[in-house]
Amino acid sequence: MKKLLLAALVLSANVFAADTFDAQTIKVTEQLKEKSLNSELAYDIVARLTTEVGPRMAGTPKDLEAVDWAMKELQRLGFDKVWKEPAKFPAWLRYSESAEIILPSKQPIHITALGNSVSTPKDGTRAPIVIFETLEELEAAPENAAKGKIVFINYRMDRSLDGNSYGPAVQARNRGAVVASQKGAVAFMMRSVSTAKHRFAHTGGNHYKDGIKAIPAVALANPDADQIERLLQLGHKVEVNLNVQAESKGMGTSYNVIGEFTGTEKPNEYVLLGAHLDSWDLGTGALDDGAGVAIITAAAKHISELTKTKRSVRVVLFAAEEQGLWGAKAYVKKHQDELGNIVAAAESDFGADLIYAVESRVASNSLPTVRAIAKHLKDLGVKYDARNNAFGGPDLIPFKDSKVVPIFSLHQDGTDYFDYHHTADDTLDKIDPVKLNQNVAVYAVFAYLAAQSQTKMIGK
Amino acid sequence: MKKLLLAALVLSANVFAADTFDAQTIKVTEQLKEKSLNSELAYDIVARLTTEVGPRMAGTPKDLEAVDWAMKELQRLGFDKVWKEPAKFPAWLRYSESAEIILPSKQPIHITALGNSVSTPKDGTRAPIVIFETLEELEAAPENAAKGKIVFINYRMDRSLDGNSYGPAVQARNRGAVVASQKGAVAFMMRSVSTAKHRFAHTGGNHYKDGIKAIPAVALANPDADQIERLLQLGHKVEVNLNVQAESKGMGTSYNVIGEFTGTEKPNEYVLLGAHLDSWDLGTGALDDGAGVAIITAAAKHISELTKTKRSVRVVLFAAEEQGLWGAKAYVKKHQDELGNIVAAAESDFGADLIYAVESRVASNSLPTVRAIAKHLKDLGVKYDARNNAFGGPDLIPFKDSKVVPIFSLHQDGTDYFDYHHTADDTLDKIDPVKLNQNVAVYAVFAYLAAQSQTKMIGK
Ligand SMILES: [Zn+2]
Numbered sequence A, B: 001m002k003k004l005l006l007a008a009l010v011l012s013a014n015v016f017a018a019d020t021f022d023a024q025t026i027k028v029t030e031q032l033k034e035k036s037l038n039s040e041l042a043y044d045i046v047a048r049l050t051t052e053v054g055p056r057m058a059g060t061p062k063d064l065e066a067v068d069w070a071m072k073e074l075q076r077l078g079f080d081k082v083w084k085e086p087a088k089f090p091a092w093l094r095y096s097e098s099a100e101i102i103l104p105s106k107q108p109i110h111i112t113a114l115g116n117s118v119s120t121p122k123d124g125t126r127a128p129i130v131i132f133e134t135l136e137e138l139e140a141a142p143e144n145a146a147k148g149k150i151v152f153i154n155y156r157m158d159r160s161l162d163g164n165s166y167g168p169a170v171q172a173r174n175r176g177a178v179v180a181s182q183k184g185a186v187a188f189m190m191r192s193v194s195t196a197k198h199r200f201a202h203t204g205g206n207h208y209k210d211g212i213k214a215i216p217a218v219a220l221a222n223p224d225a226d227q228i229e230r231l232l233q234l235g236h237k238v239e240v241n242l243n244v245q246a247e248s249k250g251m252g253t254s255y256n257v258i259g260e261f262t263g264t265e266k267p268n269e270y271v272l273l274g275a276h277l278d279s280w281d282l283g284t285g286a287l288d289d290g291a292g293v294a295i296i297t298a299a300a301k302h303i304s305e306l307t308k309t310k311r312s313v314r315v316v317l318f319a320a321e322e323q324g325l326w327g328a329k330a331y332v333k334k335h336q337d338e339l340g341n342i343v344a345a346a347e348s349d350f351g352a353d354l355i356y357a358v359e360s361r362v363a364s365n366s367l368p369t370v371r372a373i374a375k376h377l378k379d380l381g382v383k384y385d386a387r388n389n390a391f392g393g394p395d396l397i398p399f400k401d402s403k404v405v406p407i408f409s410l411h412q413d414g415t416d417y418f419d420y421h422h423t424a425d426d427t428l429d430k431i432d433p434v435k436l437n438q439n440v441a442v443y444a445v446f447a448y449l450a451a452q453s454q455t456k457m458i459g460k
């Protein structure tokens, strides 16, 4: 018993020695917070990206413009290395979209085509509506339940701090058109994956299935979904005309834009900070994901302004995230053999509201390092979430799957995120510069301490 | 001195006797509050009007549909008399509108044509932007200051409780295109008259002047005005292409829809409750002015459910307000000789937020009656505003000009009104049924007591 206790104490002492940062490191950490919280850099980055480039959907010329813009921006900021790596993705273009209620009486409704949607005929697809409250209800409906009709899934997304209500809501967007087609529908429409009252439809990926006829797929703004719901409740037969003109363009090429501040002691080992450079085409992609681009870029820059790091700090601006994580997949494929060099990875892709928690996904013997880092985030309002089951962000899914990369979630308050996500209303004015800078400070401290840590963390 | 005091006391007693309502009237007043606050009628009216009819701009078939709908609705509710009176107005139709920034780099911007705007050529009007912060700044600019350019007035409307910030902001909308044309501009655009951050452009009346070339006139959503402002601040030359397709259609005809519960003692004398039935074409006109239609209709109905009134209570749903108060003007013209029969007039046309004050515009010897009525609104949260200078609402301007009609403002909280006003986002979900019912209660008590008052109020 005594021996066991001693062993535990020694272990504890070792852990302490390994993962408590020295006085100089702590001093730089405090300077980093102050610099990040008082800088205008991140806001300036997202302001210029969303203003000078604006919308930048992969497959459009604007995306390549964004790649050039980002290369120049990282060079301008003095990253030690700046380069790009190609990523292929299925390109899709939106040309036009509109819809109106025809019966009981004509009125326009606000829709947007879901990503990959096929076109309607030139004059639209006109049919009666059949309503289902959930995807499950549609799935449970008999064969031909929607024969010749437009399926309308009316599921309302809940508001939540951590965004976990997105998962259940997004199922209908991902698979609704396939199930509707299986039930005989001529088109698919859904209440937007949205928490807003405003009259913006939310786009997002929709996926067809081989062997099942692809039908046009659109989302309605919440007030328009309400409108159709009420017309049905009032006992009217509702007929809608949907018009979507869009085109799949085969495989396109975009680029992950990468910038690195190279470490002095272990340059091959690096902290990976991720965000995605592309956006949907409707808004200017301020929250999704201009904010992320700005946060991680400014965080890396601020570290470099104060010190050289032992390990490298690498910023990866992923390509074609919205089309299905194509930049992230390309990165993991290209860097497959060296993923073990990543000592920590985090992605900022959830808007610009405050970070309230840090969570890891690491081997258990790396947890002391995690806790040592988390300690220095506390006064930024970030608590330690001990679940050690971090998701990390969409672009980190392929990294997570490798099981070797230590993944981190710097959890942001997502209460309002789905008011704007994937809409025309995702514009710069939705970003609070003070909250943005809290994010920069958290990412900067996180990256700096992970780069300096004596123990190299490992994934699980 | 003693004699004077006695006279004052006698006068005061007379006033007291004349303007304090009897026990039965006070009992009905209290029942009216309870009924109004707990009814679903007003919300049901605005829900069905905005859902079954939806947008109803004068000059479109939807407006005439709204007239039919309203006639049937007033009949269904059992008004003693329901009729309509024609009103002519200059009809204008919006066909399409779009805009994009061409230089420094293409991106769409969200605009809406102002009412009466002429069309651009089929492919749009493309020109560099010249920015002015205010209409006054444009007016002060030299001749040809905007030669061959698109004038952009960047004035930001303030948020205010009483909506008084609308006045200064709306000048640019009313006259901006004329002044821009005088300075050589090929088109006029302005930051929307809006307090919202959301990406909706706000339409509204624009007026040309004989002898000055009519140029296309549009409003930008606030985020898009920000975008152009930032591009200019970043030092870019900004070129925009505006495309508006619209048409003036000569004089059209719509109808004031009128319903009356007829008084038992003085049927020719009546309380006039006004709202406008028409809306702009972009939204469903829930706040502007479906709410007003619902509030006054429900108020009159609730009175009738409890009692007959001495004087009549007349609901007037004005036509073509948005085109320039054409229904109100037609009403005043037709009823010119009998305007003296109106014992009190109030219009509900400022959304559905709470009423916080009542203000009159009456001859001074009618003020005791005003105060007697105001006393019974106090527990509904309505204070007495003694300025006695009520505006009354836009459709009451022609009534006010007659100087014989006692005008009332039941002042609503307008803090959020200009977030939605004249946009596609003016939809039912913006109405809080509890606040709506407070409005109904205030209008019901106001109308009932004005109808019962022993003293007939007179205007000034
Ligand atoms: Zn994203």
Ligand SMILES: [Zn+2]
Pocket: B276, B288, B289, B321, B349, B350
């Ligand atoms: Zn109005």
